[in-house]
Amino acid sequence: MDLGLSEEQEMIKTTARDFLEKECPKSLVRDMEEDDKGYSPELWKKMADQQWMGMVIPEQYGGQGFSFLDLAVLIEEHGRALVPGPFFSTAVLCGMPLAEFGTEAQKKEHLPKIANGNEIWVYAQTEPSATWEASGVELKAAAQGDGFVLNGTKLFISYAHVADYLLVAARTKDGGKPEEGITLLCVDAKAPGIAYEGLKTIASDHQSEITFKDVKVSKDSVLGEVDGGWAIIQKIGEWGATGKCAEMVGGAQLVLEMSVEYAKQRVQFGRPIGSFQAIQHHCANMVTDVDGSRYIAYEAIWRVSEGLDASKEVSMAKAWVSDAYRRICALGHQIHGGIGFTKEHDMQLYFRRAKAAELAFGDGDYHRELVAQHLGI
Amino acid sequence: MEFQLSPEDEAFRQELRQFLREEVPPEKTGGMSSMNEGDENGGDAFAMAMRKKLAQRGWLTMGWPKEYGGQDASPMRQTIFMEEMAYWDAPGMDLMGVGIVGPTIMRVGSDAQKRQHLHAIAKGEVIWSQGFSEPGAGSDLAGLQTRADLKGDVFVVNGQKIWSSGAHRADYMYLMARTDQDVPKHKGISALLVDLKSTKQGLEIRPIINMAGMKGFNEVFFDNMEVPRENLLGELNQGWYYSMGLLESERTAFINFSAIGRSVIEGLTRLVNDPDARGIASGKRPETRAKLADATIENKVARNLALTVTWMTGKGIRPTYQASVAKVFGTEAFKRLAWSAMSIVGLYGQVERQKQYAPLMGRVNSIYYTSVGMTIAGGASEIQRNVIATRGLGLPR
Ligand SMILES: Cc1cc2nc3c(=O)[nH]c(=O)nc-3n(C[C@H](O)[C@H](O)[C@H](O)COP(=O)(O)OP(=O)(O)OC[C@H]3O[C@@H](n4cnc5c(N)ncnc54)[C@H](O)[C@@H]3O)c2cc1C
Numbered sequence: 001m002d003l004g005l006s007e008e009q010e011m012i013k014t015t016a017r018d019f020l021e022k023e024c025p026k027s028l029v030r031d032m033e034e035d036d037k038g039y040s041p042e043l044w045k046k047m048a049d050q051q052w053m054g055m056v057i058p059e060q061y062g063g064q065g066f067s068f069l070d071l072a073v074l075i076e077e078h079g080r081a082l083v084p085g086p087f088f089s090t091a092v093l094c095g096m097p098l099a100e101f102g103t104e105a106q107k108k109e110h111l112p113k114i115a116n117g118n119e120i121w122v123y124a125q126t127e128p129s130a131t132w133e134a135s136g137v138e139l140k141a142a143a144q145g146d147g148f149v150l151n152g153t154k155l156f157i158s159y160a161h162v163a164d165y166l167l168v169a170a171r172t173k174d175g176g177k178p179e180e181g182i183t184l185l186c187v188d189a190k191a192p193g194i195a196y197e198g199l200k201t202i203a204s205d206h207q208s209e210i211t212f213k214d215v216k217v218s219k220d221s222v223l224g225e226v227d228g229g230w231a232i233i234q235k236i237g238e239w240g241a242t243g244k245c246a247e248m249v250g251g252a253q254l255v256l257e258m259s260v261e262y263a264k265q266r267v268q269f270g271r272p273i274g275s276f277q278a279i280q281h282h283c284a285n286m287v288t289d290v291d292g293s294r295y296i297a298y299e300a301i302w303r304v305s306e307g308l309d310a311s312k313e314v315s316m317a318k319a320w321v322s323d324a325y326r327r328i329c330a331l332g333h334q335i336h337g338g339i340g341f342t343k344e345h346d347m348q349l350y351f352r353r354a355k356a357a358e359l360a361f362g363d364g365d366y367h368r369e370l371v372a373q374h375l376g377i
Numbered sequence: 378m379e380f381q382l383s384p385e386d387e388a389f390r391q392e393l394r395q396f397l398r399e400e401v402p403p404e405k406t407g408g409m410s411s412m413n414e415g416d417e418n419g420g421d422a423f424a425m426a427m428r429k430k431l432a433q434r435g436w437l438t439m440g441w442p443k444e445y446g447g448q449d450a451s452p453m454r455q456t457i458f459m460e461e462m463a464y465w466d467a468p469g470m471d472l473m474g475v476g477i478v479g480p481t482i483m484r485v486g487s488d489a490q491k492r493q494h495l496h497a498i499a500k501g502e503v504i505w506s507q508g509f510s511e512p513g514a515g516s517d518l519a520g521l522q523t524r525a526d527l528k529g530d531v532f533v534v535n536g537q538k539i540w541s542s543g544a545h546r547a548d549y550m551y552l553m554a555r556t557d558q559d560v561p562k563h564k565g566i567s568a569l570l571v572d573l574k575s576t577k578q579g580l581e582i583r584p585i586i587n588m589a590g591m592k593g594f595n596e597v598f599f600d601n602m603e604v605p606r607e608n609l610l611g612e613l614n615q616g617w618y619y620s621m622g623l624l625e626s627e628r629t630a631f632i633n634f635s636a637i638g639r640s641v642i643e644g645l646t647r648l649v650n651d652p653d654a655r656g657i658a659s660g661k662r663p664e665t666r667a668k669l670a671d672a673t674i675e676n677k678v679a680r681n682l683a684l685t686v687t688w689m690t691g692k693g694i695r696p697t698y699q700a701s702v703a704k705v706f707g708t709e710a711f712k713r714l715a716w717s718a719m720s721i722v723g724l725y726g727q728v729e730r731q732k733q734y735a736p737l738m739g740r741v742n743s744i745y746y747t748s749v750g751m752t753i754a755g756g757a758s759e760i761q762r763n764v765i766a767t768r769g770l771g772l773p774r
C-alpha cells in the first residue's frame with residue numbers, strides 16, 4: 001500500500017503547476033470563454049513543447065511512454081488552472097484509445113501528430129438522446145462500397161469546431177442488444193457534409209451540435225472492430241470518468257485553498273471570519289471532501305492505469321467526486337459571501353466547470369446505479 | 378501509488394481470516410457493533426479467552442517493540458489486524474491497554490511500572506479503563522477537577538469521573554487528576570495508574586446503563602482514595618502532555634468504522650436479494666439501490682481516509698489533521714449507514730438482540746445505537762472539526 005506520489009510524479013506536478021501559473025492565468029481562462037476558438041494556439045504549442053499531449057503515447061510513436069496515473073497527476077493541475085481547450089479530448093479520450101486499439105497504420109499516422117500538437121482530436125459519443133448508455137448511440141453509419149456513410153447528430157461535443165479529427169461512435173447494425181452494432185470511426189472533421197452549430201453551455205467549453213449528412217468515411221478509419229465499438233467506448237468511459245475525477249480534485253483543492261485564504265483575510269465584527277466556528281467547520285468539511293475525493297479518485301485511476309478490472313471503482317469514484325466537488329463549491333461560495341456571487345470573482349469559474357465535469361461520463365445518480373449493479377443487487 | 382496490500386500482508390490477512398472462521402462462531406460475534414461491554418451472557422468470558430488466544434499468537438500487541446512482548450509490526454499490519462477483527466465483529470480487542478496505556482508506559486513509565494504492566498497487557502491478562510472525563514469536563518478535558526494531593530507516600534484522590542468505559546470489570550484505571558491548583562489548567566494535571574481491584578477504600582464504581590440497555594460505562598467516585606506515590610506515571614504535572622500523545626496510538630483504530638460497515642453492507646446486499654426475506658426492502662427498488670450504492674461508496678472513502686493515516690504513520694509523517702478527518706468522516710458515514718440499514722430492514726429493525734427475527738444477528742439494530750456514541754466518544758465531531766480547521770488549515774483561533 002502506498003498512497004503517495006513517486007518522485008517523478010511530484011516533478012510532473014510541480015513543473016505543471018509552475019508552467020500553468022505563468023502561461024495560463026485566469027485572464028486567459030476568461031478570454032477563452034469569449035474567444036471564437038475557445039483555446040489559445042500559442043499555449044497549445046507550448047503545451048506540446050512540454051510533451052504533454054504525448055505523455056502516455058509510446059516512445060516509438062513520438063510520445064513519452066508515461067502511465068495513465070502519471071497523466072492524471074498532470075490533469076489534476078489542469079483542473080486547478082482551468083486550462084481551456086481540447087487537451088483532455090485529444091490526449092485522453094482519443095489519444096489513449098488510438099494507442100491501445102489502433103492499427104499500426106493508424107498509430108503511425110496519428111500518434112506522432114497528436115504528440116507534437118499538430119492534430120486536435122475530439123471524441124463524439126453523446127447525441128440528442130442525452131445518455132451515456134449504448135442505446136443513446138443512434139447516428140447511422142451505413143455500409144456503402146468500401147466504407148460507410150454517416151447520417152445523424154452528435155450533441156454536447158466540446159471543441160469539435162476546432163478539431164482535425166472526430167472519433168465518432170456510430171450505429172452500424174440495428175437489432176440485438178444496444179451494445180451490439182456500434183462502431184468507432186476516425187472522421188476527418190472537415191469532411192464534406194459535416195456542420196457545426198455552437199452551443200452556449202455552463203462551462204463555456206465550446207460545445208457543438210454536429211450534424212452529419214451523407215458523410216463518407218473509408219473502411220480504414222474504423223477503430224477496433226466493426227460492430228465491436230462498445231468495448232472501446234467503455235474503456236474510453238473509464239479513462240474519461242477517472243480523468244474528470246482528477247480534474248475535479250485539482251479544482252476542488254484550489255477552491256479549498258482560495259476559501260481558507262479568504263477566511264483568514266476577511267474581517268467582520270473585528271476579527272477574521274476564519275475565527276468563527278461556523279466558518280471553520282465549513283472549511284473542515286471542505287478539506288474532508290477534498291481528501292476523500294482524492295483517494296477514491298486515485299484508487300480508481302491506479303486500477304485503470306494498472307490494467308486491473310476497475311469498472312466498479314470507476315463508478316464509485318465518479319459518483320462520489322462529482323457530488324463532492326459541488327458541495328465544496330457551495331461551501332466555498334458561502335464562505336466568500338457576496339463577493340463570490342460576482343462574475344469578477346473566480347469562484348464562479350470553478351462552480352460552472354464543476355457542473356460540466358459532474359455531467360461528463362455520467363453523474364452521481366448514473367454511477368450509483370452502476371455501483372448497485374456491481375454489488376449484485 | 379499502490380492501492381493493494383503487499384503479498385506478505387495479504388498472506389497475513391488470510392491467516393487471520395482462517396483463525397477467525399475457526400475461533401469465532403457467528404453467535405459469539407458482536408465485538409464492535411455492540412461494543413461488547415458487560416454482556417451478561419458469558420460474553421466477557423469469551424472475549425477474555427479470545428484476547429488470550431490473540432496474545433498467544435503475538436497479534437494482540439503486534440505493534441509493540443519486541444522487548445515488551447510485541448512484534449514491531451508495521452502500522453499497516455496493525456491496521457489489517459484491526460480491520461479483520463472489526464469486519465468479523467470479533468470480541469477480544471484491547472484498545473485501552475494495548476493501544477493507549479501500554480505505549481504511554483513505554484514512553485514515560487518507570488522500570489517498575491514497565492515490569493508490572495507491560496507483559497500483563499501483552500499476555501491479555503488484564504483489563505484497563507480510562508478515567509478522563511468528568512461531569513464538568515468533557516470536550517474541555519483540561520478543565521477536570523478531580524484532585525490528587527500528595528501526602529507523604531500517597532496521593533489522596535477526591536472527585537468524580539464519568540463515562541469510564543468498562544471500569545466495572547477493569548483491573549486498572551489510567552486516571553487523570555489535578556495535582557497543582559495554582560497553575561494554568563493544562564499544567565497542573567498528572568496521570569496515575571490506579572489498581573482498582575486492590576483499592577479497598579474511597580472508591581466507588583457505579584455502572585451507567587447506556588441507551589442500548591447495556592452496561593457500558595461508569596461513574597467513578599473518589600473519596601480520599603489513596604494511590605501509592607510510585608503509581609504516578611512519568612513526571613508530576615505532565616499528565617496532560619502524555620495524554621495528548623494518546624490519540625496517536627489509537628490511530629490505526631479508525632479502520633474499524635469502515636470494516637464493520639462493510640460487513641453490514643454485505644449482509645444487507647444478501648438480504649435485499651433474498652426473495653424469501655419478507656419485509657425487507659427489495660433490491661429492485663431504486664431507493665434501496667441508491668442507499669446501498671451510497672453506503673458502499675462512502676465506506677470506500679472512509680476506509681481510504683483511515684488508510685491515509687496508517688500510511689502516513691508508517692512513513693514517519695505526522696498526520697496533523699488527517700486523523701481528525703478520518704474520525705469525523707468514518708463515524709458520520711457509519712451513522713448514515715445505520716440509518717439506511719434500519720430503513721432497508723423495515724419493521725424487523727425494531728427487534729433487539731433476538732437472533733430469530735433481528736436481521737444480521739441483530740447487528741443492524743445494534744449499530745443504530747452504537748453509531749450515536751461514536752460521533753461523541755474520543756473527541757466529538759465538532760471538536761475534530763475545530764482541530765482540522767485550526768491545526769490543519771491554520772485558521773485563527
Ligand atoms: C461510548 C462512549 C464511551 C466513552 N468512554 C470513555 C472512557 O472510557 N473514558 C472517558 O474518560 N471518557 C469516555 N467517554 C466520554 C467522552 O470522551 C465524552 O463524552 C466526550 O469527550 C464529550 O464530552 P461530553 O460528553 O461532556 O460533551 P460536551 O463536551 O458537553 O459536548 C456537548 C456538545 O457540545 C459540543 N461542544 C463542546 N465544546 C465545543 C466547542 N469548543 N466547539 C464546538 N462544539 C463544542 C460537543 O461537540 C457536543 O456536541 C465516552 C463517551 C462515549 C459516548
